[in-house]
Amino acid sequence: MMVKIQLFFKQYSLRNYLWPFVSGLLIGTSYIPFPPWALLFCYAPLWIFLFHKAKTWKEGFAAGWWTQFTLSLIGFHWVSYVTKQFGGFPWPAALVVLLLFAAFVHLYIPITAALVVYLKQKYSWSLSKTLLAAALFLSIAERIWPAIFPWHLGYTLLWAKIPAYNWADVIGFEGLSTIVLLLNAWIAWIWEHRQQRGALQKHGFLLVAFVVAINLSGYFHGQSWNEFDRKLTVSIIQANIGDFEKVYAEQGQGNFQESIVQKFLALTREEVAKTSNTELIVWPETAIPEYMDFFNAHGKIPRLLGAGLLPMGKTLLSGSYSKDAPGEKSPRQTYNALFLLDSNAFAIGQPYRKTNLLAFGEYLPFSERFPILLKLLPFVSNFGRGHGPEVLNYPHPEGDLKIGGQICYEGLYPEFTRGLAEKQADILANVTNDSWFGRPSEPRQHLYMTLARAIEVRRPLIRSTNTGISTVVLANGDVLQQSPLHKEWHGSYEVLMKKSPPTTDFVLWGHYDWILILIALIALLVKGVRDARPHRA
Structure with a gap:
């Protein structure tokens, strides 16, 4: 048993997952309050690792886990302070809580990484399909993963005053996060084709043109809201x-x-x-x-x-x-x-x-269904x-x-x-x-x-x-x-x-862009399966 444990930690140690670790560093140091210096390529090291290095879904999961663990320690280190201040824990215990928090809070990242590796191996996916699937799966996972609060990279656009944030009144900041993830996939593809001068120039130009266009149009779109009465x-x-x-x-x-x-x-x-x-x-x-x-x-x-x-x-x-x-x-x-x-x-x-009450701070989860929990844990607040x-x-x-x-x-x-x-x-x-x-x-x-x-x-x-x-x-x-x-x-x-302010597209439609993401994912999966048939034959 001890030998198996030793082999497990050796197999999934940080030494074997340096690229996913780098992704975690890039993501964590590109989120508020840091400047978003690596916003457009922070996921690229992880996704390139998934394509080249990860051979099984377990290795994909481990890669994603190292990424989420690292970014969580950097971006949400304040959890230890809250644990000490609010919970009254001593610092050593508060640090243990932070480590546990970082180990589990963003598990949707390793889950999506494992899924991408599984599909890549099963259907012999190309680099393009692998990167696109990684971005789309992660975008969906960000929206449905149960968490204390929803978190994604779209918010960094407002923090850094990048004009593209103005399109949030159409697709929301979750929609902007999807665009950021797709740009990460695009840059990862360009990096992998950096030796092909033609592809590098073409896609480099198109990428820059898109970034300029979405920001320039975002700036003018934002100006349309400058009228007040x-x-x-x-x-x-x-x-x-x-x-x-x-x-x-x-x-x-x-x-x-x-x-x-x-x-x-x-x-x-x-x-x-x-x-x-x-x-x-x-x-x-x-x-x-x-x-x-x-x-x-x-x-x-x-x-x-x-x-x-x-x-x-x-x-x-x-x-x-x-x-x-x-x-x-x-x-x-x-x-x-x-x-x-x-x-x-x-x-x-x-x-x-x-x-919307804060779990453990304002209510005890499941206590509405099982009131006996309140008697067992009377020190937890129980607001209406x-x-x-x-x-x-x-x-x-x-x-x-x-x-x-x-x-x-x-x-x-x-x-x-x-x-x-x-x-x-x-x-x-x-x-x-x-x-x-x-x-x-x-x-x-x-x-x-x-x-x-x-x-x-x-x-x-x-x-x-x-x-x-x-x-x-x-x-x-x-x-x-x-x-x-x-x-x-x-x-x-x-x-x-403004008196009687107009209704934005986001208020009218909400996050219905997830339907487009889902359609794109289904199309990608169907094409991946069809393309794999001759290969398997």
Whole structure:
């Protein structure tokens, strides 16, 4: 048994998979917050290895595993910090969690690699078929693989301000990721034919022409969203509340609730004194550590909040908590919520209650079906689930505005924001608390993955965070001033928008480009099988 284990590790050791390892390095160092220097060829070493070196599906799986393990360690190293800070693990244990996370989180990469090698061997596929299949299979896998949040290389276009990102309002950022993967396959093909001068020149020219064309057309396409006919002045407050201050406030310990609300009010007064014409104040996720429902309107914290807001006479959009009214449901559930409050701190309409909950942070997986799990693991939070996407109606002298609320990582899901646009949201508002994730990677990854939603639906998006990064992105893709990380801060923005904004193709059709990808895959498979028949005969 020991001999078999030794042979296994020797056979699949890093020494035998250097090219896949290089792919992992290229991908990991081309994703946010790094410049996307290898965006167009980062998968090429892996896919070339699959064609030349991998002889069995097991070797294909091992190659893909080394790629995903490496990129996950680089791109998502912040998992160890979260484990230590949020879970209270010592650093050695937190590093073990990171290694386990990196070992399994992106298994769709080795699975697709194994499938490609199997088909290549079975049907004697050419280089072209192998590379194309690798890109298409990976594109489909990115979309269907169950993960904490969807991740792909399309977001790097917005991060790096590469104009091609403007086509996201047609095919979404997942569609842009598919184009990036196909370009990786094309460059891998060109590399393999680098000794053939004619092919190198022809395909090199066509590749450059395509990249220039998609970016040039993307730039002009983005310019078409520069027309605005309405303005809303918004002030964002970032109080930089510490992790454990929030926990103690949520538990009602000491005077943390009062001190947190007073801190937000003090910063708000400073900003209103500086920008007296501001119309809407925005506080981040769970900024108000209390229920703000109508049945608790005269509680201690709501009264404190109302006394502070009334002299300013401003409307507040804030993350808070919500609870089922007495007699509404048994047992009553607590919700992570977004409230629109008038200057008396009274709720304007119903709050939005978070719908997409964070596994283990806000709910225990499978506990809705097996409630006994909650008794076995009582320390796991168990928030109620809302019925979003939903919009909040903001009364305004120039005409009411519909605010599409996103709480934290709901902004990472394109379909959720499509739902807000379908409900005629005029503006998007994302409230977040990234205090558990450290710096610098996760806050910037989360930021741009959220801002991407504004491009897909072409609505301005306000992002208010507890510790940063807070900002506003307009429908044309302009990202306005960004707040510093882990500092108290407040700032105001003129949010330009369009009355009755048009519906984008992405809102109309969503990710229906997967049908084209599937058709291309089926055609490739059918052709591969037909071409292999004479060879097998």
